[in-house]
Amino acid sequence: MNEFLFSDFPEVSTEDWKNQILKDLKGNPWDKVTWETEEGFKIEPFYRKEDITDLPRVYKRSSGWNVTETVTSEQELTDLPKKGADAAVLISHEENGNLFGLKINTTADLEKLAGLTGSLPLIFSLATRTINFTDSLKKLIPSHNTVLGDFDPYGTALLCGELGCDESTIGKSFSNLSGTKGFAGVGIHSYTLRDAGASIGQELAYSLSWGVDYLNRHLDAGVSIEDAAANLWFWMGIGSDYFTEIAKFRAMRILWTEILNAYKPGLGETVPALLVARTSSFQFTAYDPYVNMLRGTTSAMSAVMGGADFVSVLPFDSEYSAQQELGKRIARNSQLLLRYESFLDKVEDPAAGSYYLEVLTKKLAETAWSKFQTLETEGGFGESLKQGKIQKEIRERADKKRNALATKKEILLGTNQYPLPSERHPELSTSLEVTSKLKNFSSSSTYERLAPIRLSYEFDKWRNITDVHVSSGKTLPKIFLLTIGDLTMRKARAGFSSNFLGCLGYEIIDSLGFPTVKEGVSRAKELGAEIVVLCSSDEEYANYLPEFANEMKAQLPNSWKLLAGYPKDLITQAESLGIDDFIHMKRNIVEFMEKAQTKWIGR
Numbered sequence: 001m002n003e004f005l006f007s008d009f010p011e012v013s014t015e016d017w018k019n020q021i022l023k024d025l026k027g028n029p030w031d032k033v034t035w036e037t038e039e040g041f042k043i044e045p046f047y048r049k050e051d052i053t054d055l056p057r058v059y060k061r062s063s064g065w066n067v068t069e070t071v072t073s074e075q076e077l078t079d080l081p082k083k084g085a086d087a088a089v090l091i092s093h094e095e096n097g098n099l100f101g102l103k104i105n106t107t108a109d110l111e112k113l114a115g116l117t118g119s120l121p122l123i124f125s126l127a128t129r130t131i132n133f134t135d136s137l138k139k140l141i142p143s144h145n146t147v148l149g150d151f152d153p154y155g156t157a158l159l160c161g162e163l164g165c166d167e168s169t170i171g172k173s174f175s176n177l178s179g180t181k182g183f184a185g186v187g188i189h190s191y192t193l194r195d196a197g198a199s200i201g202q203e204l205a206y207s208l209s210w211g212v213d214y215l216n217r218h219l220d221a222g223v224s225i226e227d228a229a230a231n232l233w234f235w236m237g238i239g240s241d242y243f244t245e246i247a248k249f250r251a252m253r254i255l256w257t258e259i260l261n262a263y264k265p266g267l268g269e270t271v272p273a274l275l276v277a278r279t280s281s282f283q284f285t286a287y288d289p290y291v292n293m294l295r296g297t298t299s300a301m302s303a304v305m306g307g308a309d310f311v312s313v314l315p316f317d318s319e320y321s322a323q324q325e326l327g328k329r330i331a332r333n334s335q336l337l338l339r340y341e342s343f344l345d346k347v348e349d350p351a352a353g354s355y356y357l358e359v360l361t362k363k364l365a366e367t368a369w370s371k372f373q374t375l376e377t378e379g380g381f382g383e384s385l386k387q388g389k390i391q392k393e394i395r396e397r398a399d400k401k402r403n404a405l406a407t408k409k410e411i412l413l414g415t416n417q418y419p420l421p422s423e424r425h426p427e428l429s430t431s432l433e434v435t436s437k438l439k440n441f442s443s444s445s446t447y448e449r450l451a452p453i454r455l456s457y458e459f460d461k462w463r464n465i466t467d468v469h470v471s472s473g474k475t476l477p478k479i480f481l482l483t484i485g486d487l488t489m490r491k492a493r494a495g496f497s498s499n500f501l502g503c504l505g506y507e508i509i510d511s512l513g514f515p516t517v518k519e520g521v522s523r524a525k526e527l528g529a530e531i532v533v534l535c536s537s538d539e540e541y542a543n544y545l546p547e548f549a550n551e552m553k554a555q556l557p558n559s560w561k562l563l564a565g566y567p568k569d570l571i572t573q574a575e576s577l578g579i580d581d582f583i584h585m586k587r588n589i590v591e592f593m594e595k596a597q598t599k600w601i602g603r
Contacts, residue, residue, distance in 0.1 A: 014048055014050070017046060017048075018030075021033060021045065021046075033045040037200075037201075037244060037363075037364075038199040038200065038201065038241075038244075038397075039199065039200070039201035039363075039364065039367045039368075040367075041363050041367060043359075043360060043363075046355075046356065047355035047356050047358075047359045048355055049355065051355055051359055052355060052358045052359050052362060055352070055353070055358055056254050057349075058250050058253045058254060058307055058348075058349045058352065059253060059257055059268065059269050059272040060253065060272050060307050060309070060348060060349070061272050061274060061309060062309070063345065063346075063347075063348050064339075064345035065086075065303075065304050065308055065309055065310065065311050065345065066086035066087040066121060066309065066310045066311070067084060067085055067086045067087070067311065067332055067335040067336065067339070068085065068086065068087045068088065068089060068123070068276070068310045068311055068312040069083070069085040069087070069088050069089070069312070069328070069332065070088075070089040070091065070278075070312050070314075071088050071089060071090050071091065071101075071102065072091050072100075072101040072102060073101075073102065074102065074103075074113065074116070076328075077113065077116040077117055078116070080117055080118070080120060081118055081120060083329070083332060084332045084333065084335075084336050085120065085332060086120065086121070087120050087121040087122065087123065087146075087310055088117050088120050088121075088122055088123070089123040089124075089125055089312060090102055090104075090113060090114075090117075090122060090123070090124050090125065091125045092104040092124075092125070092126055092129075093125070093126070093127055094127075094129060095160070101125075104124075104126065104129075104133075107133065107136045110124075110133055110136050110137075111136065111140075114140050114143075114144065117144075119143055119144055119145070120144065121144055121145055121146035121147070121148075121310075122140065122144050122146075122147050122148070123147075123148040123150070123187075123276065123310065124137060124147070124148065124149050124150065125150050126149065126150065126151075127150065127151075127152070127155075127156055127164065128151070128153075128156055128164035128165055130149040130150060130151035130177070130185060131151055131165075131173045131176065131177065133149070134149075134176050134177055134185065137149050137183060137185070138180045138183050141180065141181070141182040141183055145182060146182055146183075147182065147183050148183070148184050148185075148187060148233055148274075148276070149177060149183070149184070149185040149186075149187065150186075150187035150189065150235065151173060151174075151177060151185055151186050151187070152186065152187050152188060152189050153165055153167070153170055154188075154210060154213075154381065154382065154385055155187075155188070155189035155192060157385065157446070157447040158189075158192055158193075158385070158391075158447065158449065158450045159192060159449060159450065159452075160445070160449065161441075161444075161445025161446060161447050161448070161449045162445055162446055162447065163446075163447075170217055171217045171218070171220050171221030172221060174186060174214070174217055174218045174221055174223065174228075174231065175218070175221040175222060175223050177231055178218065178223050178227045178228060178230070178231035179223070179227050179231075181230070183231075184230060184231050184232060184233045184274060185231055186214055186231050186232050186233070187232075187233050187234070187235050187276070188207060188210050188211055188214070188232065188233070188234045188235060189235045190203050190206060190207040190210065190234060190235065190236050190237065191235055191236055191237035191278050191280060192237075192450060192452060193206055193237070193394060193450070194236075194237025194238075194239060194280040194282055195237060195280055195281050195282050195452035196282070196394050196395075196398060196450040196451060196452055196453070197282055197394060197395070197397055197398025197399075197401055197402075197453075197455070198394045198397060198398075199397050200239065200241060200244050200245065200248045200364070201364060201367050201368050201371065202371070202393065202394060202397065203236065203237060203248070204248055204251060204252055204255075204364065204365075204368035205367075205368040205369075205371035205372045205375065206375070206381065206390060207234055207236065207252065208252075208255055208256065208259065208368065208369075208372045209372050209375040209376060209380060209381035209384075210381045211232055211234070211256065211259070212259060212376070212380070212381070213380050213381040213382050214228075214232055215228050215229070215232065215259075215263070218231065225260075225263045225264050225267065226264070226267065226271065229260050229263075229267060229271040230271055232274075233273075233274035233275070233276060234252070234256075234273060234274065234275050234276065235276045235277075235278065236248075236249070236252070236275060236276070236277050236278070236308070237277075237278060237279070237280035237282075238277050238278065238279050238280055238299040238300070238302055238303045238311075239280050239282065239283055239299065240283050240295050240298060240299055241302075242298050242301070242302050243302075243356070243357065243360060244360065244364065245299065245302035245303065245306065246302045246305045246306040246351050246357055246360075246361075247306070247351075247357060247360040247361040247364045248306060248364060249275060249277070249302070249303060249305075249306025249307050249308055250306050250307060250349070250351060250357070250361045251361050251364045251365035251368060252273060252275065252306075253272060253273050253275070253307055254361070254365055255365055255368065255369060255372075256268065256272075256273040257269065257272065257273070274309055275307065275308045275309050275310075276308070276309065276310040276311075276312070277300075277303035277306075277308035277310065277311045277312070278311075278312045278313075278314070279295070279296050279299045279300070279312070279313050279314045280299075281314060281318070281452060281454055282452075282453075282454055282455050283295060283412070283454070283455055284296075284314060284316075284318065284319065284454060285319075285412060285413075285414050285415050285454070285456045285460075286319040286320075286425065286428050286431070286454070286456060286460045287414050287415055287419060287420070287423055287425065287456070287459075287460065287463060288413065288414025288415070288418075288419070288420055288423065289316050289317050289319065289320075289414075290316060291413045291414050292314075292316035292317075292318075293316045293330055293334070296313040296314060296316060296330075296331055296334055297313075297334040297337075297338075299313070300313050300334055300335050300338060301338055301342075301344070304335075304338055304344050304345075304350075305344065305350045305351050306351065307349060311335060312331075313331035313332075313334060313335065314331065315327025315328050315330070315331050316330060316331070319428065319431055319454075320425070320427060320428065320431065385447060386446075386447060388447075388448040391447075391448040391449075391450055392448075394450060395450075398453075398455075401455060402455065402458065402590075403588075405455055405456070405459070406458070406588045406589050406590040406591070407585075407586060407587075407588055407589070408585065408589070412455060412456055415456040415459050415460075415503070416459060416503060416589055417499065418499065418502075419463075419499070419502040419503050419505075420502070421502045421504070421505050421506065421507070421508055422505075423505070424467045424470060424471065424505075425464065425467055426464070426467040426468050426470075426471035428460065428464050428467070429464055429467075429468055432457075432460060432461055432464055435453055435454075435457055436461075438451045438452065438453060439451055439453055439457075458590045459503060459589070459590060459593070462503075462504075462590065462593035462594055462597050463503060463504065463505050463593070465597045465601050465602075466504060466505035466506065466597070466601065467505060469601045470505075476506060476507050477504075477506045477507070477530045477531065477600045477601065478506065478507045478508075478509060478527060478528060478529045478530055478531070479501050479504075479506050479507065479508045479509065479529065479530070479531040479532075479533065480509045480511070480523070480524040480527060480529035480531070480532045480533070481494045481497055481498065481508065481509065481510045481511055481533050481535055481564075482511065482514065482517070482520035482521065482523075482524060482532055482533060482534050482535060482548075483510070483511050483512070483513045483514070483520075483535045483536070484513060484514050484515075484516075484517060484520060484534070484535070484536050484540075484544060485536035485537055485540040485544065486536065486537040486539075486540060487513070489535075489536060489537035489540075490513060490535045490536050490537070493535040493536065493564035493565060494510055494511075494533075494535045494564070496564065496583070497533045497535060497562075497564045497583050498510065500583050500587075500589065500592075501531075501533070501583070503589055503593060504593055504596055504597070506531070506600075509527060509529065511523065516547075517534075517544055517547040517548050517551055518547065518551050521548070521551040521552055521555050521556065522551075522555060524555075524556060524559070525555045525556055529556070529559060530559050530560065530600055531559060531560040531562060531596075531600075532552060532556065532559055532560065532561060532562065533562040533563070533564050533583060534548050534561070534562070534563050534564065535564040536564075538565060538567040538570070541563070541565070541567050541570055541574075542570060545563075545570065545573060545574055545577055545579075546577065548561065548577075549561065549577035549578055549579070552578075553578070560580040560581070560596075560599070561578060561579050561580050562579070562580060562581050562582070562583055563579050563581075563582050563583070564582075564583045564584075565582065565583070565584055566582050566584040566586070566587075581595070
């Protein structure tokens with residue numbers, strides 16, 4: 001059959017589509033269905049063929065991807081292939097004489113652990129010690145086909161403040177690591193940027209500049225451009241911005257191809273970028289951790305559809321322990337579902353031909369390329385890193401995200417939206433102490449360090465005070481929602497207040513409504529409430545406020561008086577009557593949590 005099935009139907013123009021959407025919006029503006037990315041460009045609700053005339057090919061070394069297991073203990077290596085893993089990351093780090101992860105001190109240690117993985121492709125995360133095992137790593141190629149080492153002086157500088165080696169020896173180390181087919185010894189750890197709060201565009205631009213710096217160091221050491229390109233790989237982070245993350249990986253392949261072709265025409269096609277993807281810890285939450293299963297799955301899907309070669313998903317409960325078999329099994333299985341039930345490994349570039357994703361890829365690539373060019377004119381990645389420009393930009397972006405979370409301009413389920421007040425994790429205090437030390441590290445090093453602090457940290461810190469308080473056998477503070485007046489408004493404001501105050505983990509007591517404020521306050525007194533929230537409409541607050549203040553003073557003089565909402569015309573009066581705070585959309589939740597915990601539990 002050569003006929004087109006829809007040839008009898010009239011073509012629908014872009015204008016017709018837009019008019020239909022405007023009709024469905026029922027008077028709402030077009031901006032209602034557009035959104036702006038972190039990089040500052042707008043995305044329309046739909047795109048068509050005329051919106052993108054050039055569809056660049058996304059080059060990849062092989063189809064599909066490797067389900068990658070991260071291993072930090074020897075017992076985890078048992079039967080990895082049977083568990084569903086296609087590849088393994090073996091972590092062994094040394095800092096100040098202390099070893100973290102696997103014991104790899106000698107060639108024998110390395111060969112023993114590699115032997116336990118069968119013939120799986122291996123990624124060795126040895127940091128600056130990679131160069132000590134160069135020959136041993138290369139000898140594993142015949143039995144494992146692909147072996148990656150992660151020598152990355154700039155990555156070490158970002159985490160530790162120093163390069164971890166003499167800068168004059170970097171080129172020689174690159175030279176020693178290069179030249180063996182199947183082995184790439186220099187890994188660019190851009191996921192550390194994402195873990196510290198970098199935007200998608202920042203990670204993309206910085207990765208390109210990072211890679212160019214390392215390419216040039218290879219060439220300066222006498223390495224051919226072909227061997228230099230083959231010796232580099234990128235270890236990228238994956239956030240939860242589903243479509244934009246897909247576009248990021250595609251844009252990375254396209255732009256890296258352009259860069260390699262600038263060194264030698266055709267090189268980008270013959271040596272495509274090798275991309276290892278790992279879910280970013282930045283948007284993984286400590287509270288309601290089961291939501292992390294969803295975050296991990298959608299993030300993995302983004303990386304796969306974007307064209308990552310290796311994908312590693314953090315266990316949903318990784319904030320509590322590195323040795324959680326359930327979390328690791330679910331992390332693997334989420335990828336197996338994508339392979340065996342969604343068949344995402346059957347197509348070379350699953351996103352190709354989607355006008356929406358093609359336009360998003362193009363816009364993101366253009367934005368990142370402009371940032372990359374600026375970095376190059378300023379002296380390149382290494383120079384900007386030494387001056388602290390990159391760290392400053394990432395820190396500013398992270399602070400902006402934290403402020404957006406605290407004011408609910410950004411939503412994180414289980415943290416600032418739909419928290420579970422009864423959830424308890426007193427054991428989280430250990431992790432919080434470690435994070436606190438990272439946040440307050442000394443800045444006396446040569447390079448300014450980046451701290452991998454999750455987005456929800458401030459919420460977790462103040463919330464955990466409640467958990468520790470309860471675990472020690474002390475009484476949980478009670479919040480009483482005094483609902484009165486207009487049914488719709490009192491229910492809406494009680495719901496909002498419950499959601500807002502749930503972040504504290506206190507006991508929240510709702511009510512069906514009271515005929516008078518006095519009866520409501522009396523009920524709050526019977527229950528022993530430390531905090532009472534008046535929930536009604538702005539119009540009715542003018543009548544209820546004086547009575548609420550007087551009854552609270554008479555019956556619960558030591559309890560907090562809160563108002564749900566922010567009636568501008570009544571703020572001065574409310575404050576004069578002793579209202580302690582206002583619960584509303586623009587209130588900074590973290591600041592309120594600090595205020596409440598300091599008052600009712602103590603820091």
